[in-house]
Amino acid sequence: MSTVLASVDQRTQLAGHNRLEVLMFTLDGRQRFGINVFKIQEVIQCPALTEVPQSHRVVRGVAHLRGKTIPVLDLGMAIGRPPLQEPREAFVIVTEFNRSTQGFLVRMVDRIVNMNWEQILPPPNGAGKDSYLTAVTRVDDELVEIIDVEKVLAEVIGMDENISEEVLAGVGAVEHECRPHILVADDSMVARNQIKRTLDQLNIDATLVSDGRKALEQLQQWAEHDPDRLRDLAMVISDVEMPEMDGYTLTTRIRTSPELAGLYVLLHTSLSGVFNHAMVEKVGADEFIAKFKPDLLATSVLKQVNQTRQEVGGSTAG
Incomplete structure (x- = not known):
């Protein structure tokens, strides 16, 4: 064959x-x-x-x-x-x-x-x-x-969805008035739920959509009607393989949109290999991690969420 x-x-x-x-x-x-x-x-x-x-x-x-x-x-x-x-x-x-x-x-x-x-x-x-x-x-x-x-x-085969105590120890209190959230795009219901359970353990809110086109439409809707929601968006977590619009194309569309270009995009995919790292650079994504490692995902999310809190807090103070 x-x-x-x-x-x-x-x-x-x-x-x-x-x-x-x-x-x-x-x-x-x-x-x-x-x-x-x-x-x-x-x-x-x-x-x-x-x-x-x-x-x-x-x-x-x-x-x-x-x-x-x-x-x-x-x-x-x-x-x-x-x-x-x-x-x-x-x-x-x-x-x-x-x-x-x-x-x-x-x-x-x-x-x-x-x-x-x-x-x-x-x-x-x-x-x-x-x-x-x-x-x-x-x-x-x-x-x-x-x-x-x-x-x-x-x-x-089963999959461990629990974040280790070591990683959870680094989770600080989430301030209600400055609570970043995350947009998740994945066509697999199982994968979406796995990500959501990880974010729940981190006390982070998420908006879940099933493909890249829906993710782009949601971002555009926030940009037009709810700019504060877009401002508080810590990151976009996107699968690569999705119906109607894949994660690479979604990232490219985000990068070419003036309202969305600054968003942090993490590609989270079961596709393996060094090729994906080259594609991250090509389409302008910020990070690529392979599914599904709760600690790896949680560490990436916490790093960016904390960065977003500092930026939002700084702009509010100003």
């Missing part, structure tokens, strides 16, 4: 232009699903799997690849579909999310399509909070469902 994946250099040229490449695949039927190619290391025929006693039911085993041992998850089972009956006839999509490598077992890999993020739409309102969809799109007049992989991993 080496021909399925284009070179990393070719793929990275799409970033910053509100474009992405989606690898389409099937699970137990004709319905096609998608995953961003940036998350994928390789696609292989399913190797021999070693069962792991007392592992989560969707973990079909571990695979030994290039000196590493990775868990292989039955992606269909993880989202409530029937398990694949013949794993050796299926494929494994090896991915890197949130600093961890894992394989997703799928029936068949289709092809890669080059798309604009504006073609990636939020899931229907009726999907509900228990849905495993983070977005949908259409290819060849067929619906393609983008799976919320972060929700799958949170349920199967």
Whole structure:
């Protein structure tokens, strides 16, 4: 399957232009699903799997690849579909999310399509909070469902969402009359809730939106109708991958807007690799951190919030 994946250099040229490449695949039927190619290391025929006693039911085993041992998850089972009956006839999509490598077992890999993020739409309102969809799109007049992989991993592997006592010890009292807040943009409900729980532990308010376009519209609304709210905004925390407008494009639009250009933008993404640091400089973001490390996020947030308090307090005193 080496021909399925284009070179990393070719793929990275799409970033910053509100474009992405989606690898389409099937699970137990004709319905096609998608995953961003940036998350994928390789696609292989399913190797021999070693069962792991007392592992989560969707973990079909571990695979030994290039000196590493990775868990292989039955992606269909993880989202409530029937398990694949013949794993050796299926494929494994090896991915890197949130600093961890894992394989997703799928029936068949289709092809890669080059798309604009504006073609990636939020899931229907009726999907509900228990849905495993983070977005949908259409290819060849067929619906393609983008799976919320972060929700799958949170349920199967779990994630520590508590800030350490050492970091919490540095949290000062929040003055009510000078209480900065944060705008959070992330298409994954799980990711938004993880960030919110981190901010709750820091006694910091947050406005949550599900994509870059909504974030930009909210900022523009504050700039026009509530400048004090915008003034007190400590930072924007944005995912990179989002329907309609990605985090890179959101950052670029913020930097080119006279009213918003000075905002602190932190890109917070499950995409890994040194490429992201180069993109931070290219689009003008202030910081990039990988998901999801509560202490790392909390430390970055506290540093900027304290800076904002000093600036707001200084301007008020003046």
